[in-house]
Amino acid sequence: MTLGPRIARGDETALTECYATLGPLVRHHVARLVPGHAVDDVVQVVFLELWRTRRRLDPSRSLTPWVLAIARKRAIDQLRSEARHQRRAVPLEEAGRVPDAAPAVDAACDVRKALAVLPVPQRQAIVLAHFGQLTQREIADRLNIPLGTVKARTTRGLRRMRELL
Known part of the structure; x- marks a missing residue:
């Protein structure tokens, strides 16, 4: 058959x-x-x-x-x-007026640029995990996708960010 x-x-x-x-x-x-x-x-x-x-x-x-x-x-x-x-991307507000904050602002800008390059599904998984403080299971439930997909997207996204940074 x-x-x-x-x-x-x-x-x-x-x-x-x-x-x-x-x-x-x-x-x-x-x-x-x-x-x-x-x-x-x-x-x-x-x-x-x-x-x-x-x-x-x-x-x-x-x-x-x-x-x-x-x-x-x-x-x-x-x-x-x-x-x-x-089209929705909003630039990071300038916070470089405080001299001690300059390195942190530079790092935040670099991370934001690296995140912007990632495909939306990978970026979404990373943002929910690191900034939303959700577990991979919680991300899978929230996005209604398999847990393995969340793991793959996170791994690929972090690998790509490491290359960019």
Whole structure:
């Protein structure tokens, strides 16, 4: 039996096989649409959505175009999300009037710039964890995403910030 009908039936091993088979194609497709830092997150969302919407899949039709359509929609969502965030960014107010505060203000500016470069999902996880003082489980519950996704986003985001700083 092909992957489409097996996924539609809820066969989890079919999803694993689908990821192994279509993952590279989806990654290539997404990489042409979104910045490199967001590719992993978008690919993960594509297969998560494939699984969540499996009941709408028509088993008589090809699976590949359906998955690529999901990938295109999620890539566009990612680009829109980043664009919205860029428009909302507010510059850090100048606090450099106090001589002792200058190094702290410089460090805060550097951190703010590094956070602004991160993809929205990674930045969101880091901000909730470090400034919101939430645990990873609390972040997963608040954002309604799997705990592993929160861990991956936090790790990738912190790694990228370390490179930037």
